[in-house]
Amino acid sequence: MNKRRVVITGMGCVTPFGLGVNSLISGMRNRTPYTTDISIRTSTDSQDIFPTGLVPEFNSDLDRTYIRGMGKMHIYAYEAVKEALKNAELLNPDNSIKGDSSRIGVSISSTLPSIGKYKDIIKIYSDNPRKVPASAIFPLMNNSIGLNIAKIFNTKGRVINCSGACASSIQSIILGYEAIQQGKADIMICGGTEEYSDLLVHSFHKMGIASKTNCNPFSVERDGIVISEGAGIVILIAEEIVNRRYNLFIKKASILGSYINNSTDEVFSDSADILNCMYNAMVDAEVNYIDILDTHATGTPKGDNEEAEAIYALSSIKEIRNVTALKGYFGHMMGASGAVELIATITANRNCYMFSTVNKNIDCRVPNLVTADNNTPHLHNTVIMKNSFGLGGINTSLIIKT
Numbered sequence: 001m002n003k004r005r006v007v008i009t010g011m012g013c014v015t016p017f018g019l020g021v022n023s024l025i026s027g028m029r030n031r032t033p034y035t036t037d038i039s040i041r042t043s044t045d046s047q048d049i050f051p052t053g054l055v056p057e058f059n060s061d062l063d064r065t066y067i068r069g070m071g072k073m074h075i076y077a078y079e080a081v082k083e084a085l086k087n088a089e090l091l092n093p094d095n096s097i098k099g100d101s102s103r104i105g106v107s108i109s110s111t112l113p114s115i116g117k118y119k120d121i122i123k124i125y126s127d128n129p130r131k132v133p134a135s136a137i138f139p140l141m142n143n144s145i146g147l148n149i150a151k152i153f154n155t156k157g158r159v160i161n162c163s164g165a166c167a168s169s170i171q172s173i174i175l176g177y178e179a180i181q182q183g184k185a186d187i188m189i190c191g192g193t194e195e196y197s198d199l200l201v202h203s204f205h206k207m208g209i210a211s212k213t214n215c216n217p218f219s220v221e222r223d224g225i226v227i228s229e230g231a232g233i234v235i236l237i238a239e240e241i242v243n244r245r246y247n248l249f250i251k252k253a254s255i256l257g258s259y260i261n262n263s264t265d266e267v268f269s270d271s272a273d274i275l276n277c278m279y280n281a282m283v284d285a286e287v288n289y290i291d292i293l294d295t296h297a298t299g300t301p302k303g304d305n306e307e308a309e310a311i312y313a314l315s316s317i318k319e320i321r322n323v324t325a326l327k328g329y330f331g332h333m334m335g336a337s338g339a340v341e342l343i344a345t346i347t348a349n350r351n352c353y354m355f356s357t358v359n360k361n362i363d364c365r366v367p368n369l370v371t372a373d374n375n376t377p378h379l380h381n382t383v384i385m386k387n388s389f390g391l392g393g394i395n396t397s398l399i400i401k402t
Helices: 021-029 072-087 115-127 144-152 165-181 198-207 239-246 271-285 301-315 334-350
Strands: 006-015 035-043 046-053 104-109 187-194 230-238 253-262 292-294 383-390 394-401
Touching (some): 006 021, 006 072, 006 239, 006 334, 035 198, 046 198, 072 187, 104 144, 104 165, 165 187, 253 271, 271 301, 271 383, 271 394, 292 334, 301 383
Parallel strands (some): 104 187, 292 383
Antiparallel strands (some): 006 230, 006 253, 187 230, 383 394
């Protein structure tokens, strides 16, 4: 079977900088502060302060009948999907999507379901079980994100919800890509979303990987993860449909290949498995070089070391021209991070620049790491690899060409 070529067209996001891709890029270019100090009870007799990237308050145009059954992460996903569809010139005035709805699917994931909605329902249940509504289970299901998006935008194709921890959004993009490639769909709405929860910060604090300063990937000063929230969405379309049926004169990026594998560590991916994932993605994409390797790099001592060792090993057999890490700009949005970072890298590249790693005092062996002191390259026809790794060992590498 001839596999169809797949392109990324529209993109949308919600981040600690606000709504939209323009807000993201402006915040990153201006190095706008993104954190709010949150006090977390870490023991019975003490509290600690942690920096956290929270989405600013905003009013959504989403109908209240939908919002009542949604957590923040669902609303973030809606706003990002709406922007991405508009950007792709696929959105009709009634919020339906141009094309055969039975051939349009959704692949959106998260690390956790809405903890906010869980808290609301548990409180009602604890106070009086009889007051728990019959529909309470729906916003708590992991597949509620995709189902809500499908309902709002009237899509009838497949709905994929793969909870891949921090790899969720890139894993979701890869699964959407494979669905179109194999002829199971024509358009896929893909990405990830996440909302802030004290539980995440507390858990990472217990593991010793919650930063109390800032996210400093690959740096000697790194002390862990800064939790953020938001959503990142990309629209995938079969290339021949873009060229023929919709006749869209829009910018697009071609997906060249991908790979997913697993490490067996409880927390961090192993360097050998990361190397295997990146190498096989390049084999799948049939490329021998990478212009920009957009790393996962969360700012944890062990996690960054494992990825750095894998990149160093890959560079001995393949050409890796530039390496960067972006979580220093906006923290770790968990299940949304990979898609948001991919959006930032594609957008910058289309405008002939590249976001550098914000740290200078590097202590990892990362070949060709672009830091704040480097000149920003002007790149065209760029091959980009995006890495995302999930807690528990899910590894994903996606390769595109802009």
